[in-house]
Every structure is written in structure tokens, then in C-alpha cells.
Amino acid sequence: MAASGLGEFGRIRRYFAPLAGPGGLGLADDAAVLACPPGRELVATVDAMVCGVHYLPEDPPDLVARKLLRVNLSDLAAMGATPRFYLLTTALPAALGDDWVARFAAGLAQDQTNYGVSLLGGDSVATPGPAVLSLTALGEVAAGAAIRRSGARPGDRIWVSGTIGDAALGLEVLRGGHGELSAPDRAMLAARFQLPEPRVALGPRLAGLAHAMADISDGLLADLGHICEASGVAATVTAAALPLSPAAERIAAAEPGLRARAAAAGDDYELLFAAPPEATPALAALAGELGLRLSEIGAIHAGAGVRLCDAAGREIAVARPGYTHF
């Protein structure tokens, strides 16, 4: 009780009620009401983070909140949906005081502005264990336009946004690694781990262009594997085509296996999609318009499984294709 002078209702009223949008009814009801515009469908997703598993106790609470929101917005973007609302569960240990909650809510407020979303409802509970945070995000998409994982076809090209591997390298930086890099390089990589940028502008623009899409959370090869399994196809990725950031390129110069490692690393939250060859000019134009790198990294073909190949087409062994919990 000591850490929270405000109590559950007080915390909701002071920190979370101001985050509520019109549908959230100021969080003063049992549930929230949301209208779905005609011709639109809703898209829903949920992701959780556990202290000590997905983030560290000393991580800034505002960054924890923003990452929790952003990984969910990335899932919406991967369906081609535009984010609108979210619901939040916080299970917090008593030791986390009102100040932590205030900073957590401030992070949410900041990203609500960045992404045009608002809080629809929530639950705050106590736990004798580490904090567990769960967020359900709701977005909308034109009816029938959601981009599934299951639509990839032989002949499609495989594309990825941005650069990959940065988040895993950022975690290494946060653990004291990569002292050979400049301070700006290290800061960039750490930020990529702590504060991913969901591709919310890109996702909805890929309707009509991409046949299948996922975001990179488990790792490029693992998430491509999900697309292939859902679509009943195979994929080949060319290691040399994988887009690396300048900082990652500098590491790769000394570590030849880095591209393979980046292909297996999780948490980049870039969009990975399959599109027919005739979409290439439109994708190039879109990349220019959004100022976002889009890279063709391989091809879909008949069969099953995902292969990473060198320039000569020889398969490269990958140690750990993504990771799972438990």
C-alpha cells in the first residue's frame, strides 16, 4: 500500500483517464463503445511484456510503455490496418510507486500523439511477482483489404522495410558490447531495441500491392517461415541483399557472419512482405514518397521452408531461426 498513495481508482483517474478518447468514456464505464465506419473492418491484436523477460527493471518507464504500444501497432501495420484505439492491463508489484506509473502514462501520452490512438479501457491489478503489461490494439482497414500471411504465391518477390538486425545489436550495446562503435552508432542501435518504429504509414499503403505480410518480431527467417507455412510456399533469401544500417555494416566488416545473424534476430518490427514483380515500380515510388528504404531480398517459389543463400545460391546455415518463450 505504501508505494501507492493514490490507490487503483486514484491512479486510473489521475494518469489513465486523461488518455481516454471519445469512446473510452473517461474510463468511467464497465466497457467502451466504438463505432466502426461503414465499409471498414476492425483489426485486433494483443501483445504482452514481462519485466525481467521483455524489458529490464531499470528501463525508463516511458520507453517501456511506448515499446508496448509500438509492438502492437506494428502488428496492425502488418495487416495493412491504421491504428485507432488500445486497451491496457497493468499487473504491477506494490514496490512500483505512483511516480513509475506517472512516467509510464506520460510515455503513452506521447505516443498517442505520435500515432493518433487513444485509450479505450483498462485494468490495473496488483501482483506479488514482476510487472506484466498487456496491451490490446484496435485498428481499422477497408473491408476485405487486410493483408494476411496466407497470400504469398510462387513468383512473388520478398521485400523488407528499413534495416534488420539493429535491435539485436542494440541489446548487445545495452549490455556493454560494441565499444568499437562511435557513440552515435551505439545510441542509434540501442534506440532501435528500446523504441521500435512501427511502420504504420507503410502498412496501409501496401493494400493492393502486397500478397502477404508479417512484421519482424521473431526474426526475419522465422516470420518469413510463418508466411510460407500459411501460404503453402517456400522462400529463398539472399544474404547479401539484407539491408543493414550503417552501424551494422561497420560491425559486419569485422564479423562476416553478421548478415546471417541479422536474418535470425528478432524485435526489428520492420514489415516483411511478398509482392508480385509487377508491383516493383509502385513499391519504389512508395519508398521515395515515405522516405523509407524498401529492399527486395528474395523470392517465393513452390515447396516448403525458408533458405538463406549466399550470392552463389549456396545455403547458409543459421544457428537460431527466431526464438520462442518458455
Next chain:
Amino acid sequence: MAASGLGEFGRIRRYFAPLAGPGGLGLADDAAVLACPPGRELVATVDAMVCGVHYLPEDPPDLVARKLLRVNLSDLAAMGATPRFYLLTTALPAALGDDWVARFAAGLAQDQTNYGVSLLGGDSVATPGPAVLSLTALGEVAAGAAIRRSGARPGDRIWVSGTIGDAALGLEVLRGGHGELSAPDRAMLAARFQLPEPRVALGPRLAGLAHAMADISDGLLADLGHICEASGVAATVTAAALPLSPAAERIAAAEPGLRARAAAAGDDYELLFAAPPEATPALAALAGELGLRLSEIGAIHAGAGVRLCDAAGREIAVARPGYTHF
């Protein structure tokens, strides 16, 4: 790793994917897509349960799952909404094996049939602490027909469904109390705590009859307080009018203060609503049609606050008006 031979993806595939409805895409996508029928609005709510706080480690996993779902369906009912979908986060310690998850999923499957809902999406994560379960429920309601907490007006009568206080007495039974009762009485009270019955049939039928509504989770007086605060009104409840189950009446015969205790006790998940006097005949007919007791327990008037009174109109002091976490 030892406890889960299946791993996260295996568990999702074996236990949770079969629970997915048409919108859930077999849980094989980043997010789920749901259509909202024309003229309807969506209603969303989230509630969490923590092992050791909201349930006990030895509680049957199927009952834990069903209670988690039902407390959320109760929130939807309290808005007058019909339940449709849910999303689920499970943060589980490694010690909980696949068997626990299998039984948890079996409970969900059973109540999906009972309530006509299906799983839309989820996240499974590991935690070094106790299990934390969070469920987001989605329902629908005719556009504009959702029943808020804020509509109570002076002159309204206060009504409650079913009986109150049973869940708190059931917890006492589970802790070894009330040995003076018969085995069926004890079983009934324990079931009321372990497996509440959300009033999903009643809630949507109160559209056009009730001015304001909430479900009883924090306690009748506390939840009535939320209605009064949101509506800017006061309420007086007559203790003698509070509906008790036959088992609770037997306890009340030896414990004169039981009605006051029941008025403050949480977790009954009955519906509490304010309706104008002219709605009384329709409410009586509805009670007969649904086979569900509806009791008039007091009145709304101008002012602020909630009072519990005896038959002579004298205020009864209540020790603990509901409870909060932290």
C-alpha cells in the same frame, strides 16, 4: 523448458488455435479482422486475474479460465452488449506444464459454447513470477443503445438481478467457514465465487428500460457509488430489500449484520441498474420471461453519495464499501 514439451507455438497450435473463430484466422496472422454489422457498435472491455491475488494456485485451471472470461462478459452485459469475441494474454511461470494449459483451454472451450463467443487473438509469454491472465472481450450493441453509468436520474428506482453476497460467503466456505450449512448450500456458495454467471441474457434486454447500469464487481454500494458519481445523483438503498439466496438467508438468521456485509461485498457479477418507475411492469415481465429474480432495492435522488438504510430510514454504517487493489 521442462514443463512445456510443446513450446509457445506448439501450445498455441494445439490448445488455442482450435478456439479461434472465423475472424481469428486460426491465430495464424499478426492480428484478427472483425466486421461490425451495419447499425451496430462494438463494446470493448479488459479484465485481468493474478494467481495468488484473484485465484489460488490449486484452483482448477478450467474454472480459472471460465471465471476470467465470465467477469469480462459481465462487463459487456453491464453495457447492454451481446458478447462476440475475446483476446487473451497468458503470462505463465515455467512450472505450469502443458497439462495446466490444456485444462485452461478446455474451460475456455466450454464457455465459448455456453456464451457464443470465440477467440480472436492472443499472446503467450513466460514470467518468473505468478501467472497473470488478461482477457479483452468484444461485444456488440445497437448503435446508440449502450447503457452507461451516467444516465441515472432523480426518481429512478434502483434494481439488482439475482442475489448478492453469495460470492463473498462462497470464499468463506472455500476457506473452511460455514460448517453449519448443508453440503448443497456450501457448494452453491462456493460455485458463486468460483464461477459467476454473467447476466448476458438480461443486459441487452434492458436497453430502453434502464437509464444507467453497472455490474457488481467491487460491491453493490461501491458500484452504485460509481453510477451516482457518473450521473451526479445520490442513492438510498433499503437493507431489508437486498435479495439474498436461501443459503445466505440462513446465515443472516444468525448474523443480523449480514445484509450490510452483502451490500459491501464484491464479485457477485449481478447487474445493478437505475430505471424509471414506469419501467416496473416491463421489468417484472422480463424477470418472469428470463426466470431471473429482479429486485427493487432503493431509489435515486438529487445530491451525492450512497446510503444504506434500515426499514425506518436510519442510515446503517458499512465497514468496507468495496475494495481496491494495491
